[in-house]
Amino acid sequence: MMRTFAFFAVLVGLGSFAPKIASAQSSSLFGIPGERRPLTLADNSWYFIDVEPPPQIELYDLVTVVVAHASQAASEGSVFRNQRSKIDAALQDWVSLENFSLKPAEQADGDPKIKAQLNSQLQTDMELESLETMKFSIAARVVDIRPNGNLVLEAHQTFHQNSEVWEASLSGECRAEDVLPNNSVLHKNIYDLRIVKREKGHVRDAYRRGWVIKLLDAVKPF
Numbered sequence: 139m140m141r142t143f144a145f146f147a148v149l150v151g152l153g154s155f156a157p158k159i160a161s162a163q164s165s166s167l168f169g170i171p172g173e174r175r176p177l178t179l180a181d182n183s184w185y186f187i188d189v190e191p192p193p194q195i196e197l198y199d200l201v202t203v204v205v206a207h208a209s210q211a212a213s214e215g216s217v218f219r220n221q222r223s224k225i226d227a228a229l230q231d232w233v234s235l236e237n238f239s240l241k242p243a244e245q246a247d248g249d250p251k252i253k254a255q256l257n258s259q260l261q262t263d264m265e266l267e268s269l270e271t272m273k274f275s276i277a278a279r280v281v282d283i284r285p286n287g288n289l290v291l292e293a294h295q296t297f298h299q300n301s302e303v304w305e306a307s308l309s310g311e312c313r314a315e316d317v318l319p320n321n322s323v324l325h326k327n328i329y330d331l332r333i334v335k336r337e338k339g340h341v342r343d344a345y346r347r348g349w350v351i352k353l354l355d356a357v358k359p360f
Contacts, residue, residue: 190319192286199280202322203293203308205333207272215264223256275322276308287314291328304340308332322337 179186195201228251234243278293293308310328317323325331 177358180351193317193319193321195280195283195317196313197280197283200277200292200321201280201289201317202275202320203278203291203325203328204275204322205272205308205325207270207325209268210269211266211268213264213266217260217262217264219260220259221260223254225252225254225256227252272335274306276306278308284311288312288329289317291323300339303337305334305336305338348353 180188198326228249229245230249232243232245233240235241276293276295278291280289281292282290284290288311289310291309295304295306297304308331310327310331312323315326325333338358
């Protein structure tokens, strides 16, 4: 009896040292293999902000055009011209009309002579530096949609302040994907862009050129 009890005690002791399969809580954040979803930034980032889809633009919708144009040009030139001319001429023969026929004319006072000398100099120095900027926003209407989806835009604005009037017009064509989520488009993304700005009133009359100045600038007599 004692031998049997000792035998079972040995078996139990040996069984306690047998290898076992360890099991614990999984530290993986991606779930059980085979059941994991595809890794995406939207599902795994706390700071992810989804990009707004581009707006669907329809005919006659309004789009804000942001114009921020800046150009700079510099030019410098110099011209020097020296011209000398000398004329020494004499009229030896002339004709006269008698009875509807041409005949040699006598030159009683001798052959008329012309003798002249011209010495002219011209020196011109020119330096030009130009800086132009234009910044404004204008609401444009979609007046047409091309078969390829491009948008044809047209805009008009008129401002009145007392006797002063400012008018602005814009037209062009852009791609639908160039319209930003805030429903605006930059002027540099507009094809065949045409911008016209006009001013009327006392301010414009103060610095505009008169027709005499325009004529003199066109002829440039000096």
